[in-house]
Amino acid sequence: MSRPSEKHTKKRVPGMVLTNTSLVKYNNSNNGEYVISGLPRSRRPPTASPTIRLIGIRVEFRPRGRTLVLPHVRVDGTVRPGRYRRRSGGGGQLGLKTACVEMRGALGGTCLNVGCIPSKALLNSSHHYHDAKHYFADHGISVGEVTMDVGKMLEAKAATVRGLTGGIEHLLKKHKVDYFRGRGSLSGPNGVSVALNDGGIESLETKNIIIATGSEVTPLPPVPVNNALGKIVDSTGALEIGKVPGKMAVIGGGVIGLEMGSVWNRLGSEVTVIEFMDRVCPAMDSELTKKFQATLKKQGFKFRMSTKVVKSEVVGDSVHITTEPSKGGDQTTEIYDIVLVATGRRPYTAGLGLENLGIQTDKLGRIDVDSHFRTAVPNIYAIGDCIDGPMLAHKAEEEGIAAVETIAGYAGHVNYDAIPGVIYTFPEVASVGKTEEELKAMNVQYNKGTFPFAANSRARANATGNSEGFVKVLADKTTDKILGVHIMGPNAGEMIAEGVLGMEYGAASEDLARTCHAHPTLSEAFKEACMDTYDKPIHF
């Protein structure tokens, strides 16, 4: 079958206004539609600027595949390439005099202290334990009785956190960023007042302010959390459970609930997930999450779906949890040793004084910002969990960098179509771009290709449990441009980077299918899923 790209050799395209920085569609009257993309982000103008114009675009075609577009762009205005200057030191590295205000007493925010990193440390330790107990024998390894010292596991996690937060402090010093330990609030458009942890007030005068105050656990009124008591805990309390609970309820079948549930399930708890919806992680691709839920069930998870918790009571050493069907009906009460509330997080903006400056929040409490992360006060920016978008550390990081670049006069930009999401269970689950449900709702015609890890030689060589899952690729039916990638499998969290990169460069599934992948690797499953998307795979 001939693809549109094979019919043509070279085109000249007249100037156009770039209105969407990640994708421009050019409708050529003779030859149909070309997808023009691949513009490096540092050279992409900010979306809202009317002064930016693509002066000329040279379009070329790859001999054996889809369109390869090389935009040669000159930009009107003040935008300069800036991405190579981006580093984690943010404002400090761009030469801005910068101060950081943090009330926690340790740097690194939720992610390093009570989020991504400590949870992954526990997932790693519990995975080793589970492997040693259940799978080492398959490889001929005998280790005698396998036991878990939970205290030691928690100490290893704490050491990792200490090391990384200390590292951030070192980075701030290196980039000459002043660090104030205390609670900050806005004293005016150019002022931050810091109530220092050690007492006293520090007043800072500044040209620009970035609000990055993150999020907190959303309370679930029938189940009040008390981490100190350790019976009904949130994700922070779940990182400090000192003894493997016999029976654990996880309220909320989202990412955090399933990750923390996995830790304790592997260590021997009977984990029951109570979820209001009819499937876990409802925002993710449904084919993926159905398979994922079935896999967790095989691992021993129990699920009570379409169920809502209406009451809880701590009775001695136990917690009584009363539930009813989401749509109403008979109530049941069950008894657990520990209950984890993991029903979501909400932006944290308490005490900032937003209202005094007329900075608006939406009905979910997220700070309103424009496409350059500016609030209603133009020199005050907001990024991360306290604004709209997925609550993910890498999304917050991209926004932080983009905001600083904008302040420094560069072209800060975040491509929200290419932000991956990962669940670090075993197998891992990772996604980027659109789900099938979203494409159907948008009426987009797409091709779908899949490849199972059961047919991947490296997954098979890695043996037990490693060949669960599949890679699924969704691409535009006409242009073959990749629109979404969904993976369940070992190392899915690493493999998704290939999909993200492909999407950033506007790749077609055929581009990735024709890219040489080392053998034997799990990423060959990615290649084959791409082959299946535009044609057919070799090994299945």
Ligand SMILES: Cc1cc2nc3c(=O)[nH]c(=O)nc-3n(C[C@H](O)[C@H](O)[C@H](O)COP(=O)(O)OP(=O)(O)OC[C@H]3O[C@@H](n4cnc5c(N)ncnc54)[C@H](O)[C@@H]3O)c2cc1C
């Ligand atoms: C258990 C758990 C696991 C997670 N795992 C992952 C994961 O694997 N991958 C991922 O991408 N994301 C994960 N997340 C989400 C991730 O942690 C957040 O998306 C990310 O930390 C948001 O970054 P942020 O900079 O917006 O806010 P935060 O990291 O929350 O940082 C905000 C900081 O501001 C401080 N602060 C708030 N108000 C003030 C004030 N007025 N004055 C001074 N300081 C203040 C807070 O103390 C906090 O340290 C996880 C979260 C949790 C809870």
